[in-house]
Amino acid sequence: MITTHRTWMMNYNAQRHWAHEKREDGCHSPAEVLGWHKGTMYPQEVLDRILFATRYTRQIDKHGFVRFQNWKLYGERGLAEAPVTVWVYEG
Numbered sequence: 001m002i003t004t005h006r007t008w009m010m011n012y013n014a015q016r017h018w019a020h021e022k023r024e025d026g027c028h029s030p031a032e033v034l035g036w037h038k039g040t041m042y043p044q045e046v047l048d049r050i051l052f053a054t055r056y057t058r059q060i061d062k063h064g065f066v067r068f069q070n071w072k073l074y075g076e077r078g079l080a081e082a083p084v085t086v087w088v089y090e091g
Contacts, residue, residue, distance in 0.1 A: 056086045 064077030
């Protein structure tokens, strides 16, 4: 399931999208619509530094869980009501 989801995420911008079906220029995927605009590419070291600085403060609930976006992460039941810092990285 995880492999299928990662593949879908990587290919998402190249797939036809219903929001672009009625375009007259023939661009039917987000990548085709954006065309030349690719954004700014940063080296991995810079991204690691920026993402390291991105952290989130949450409070552990009475059952020991932290809510982060649509996820419920287990912290520690003994830390109930305590503020914690959450870093989320792939891998």
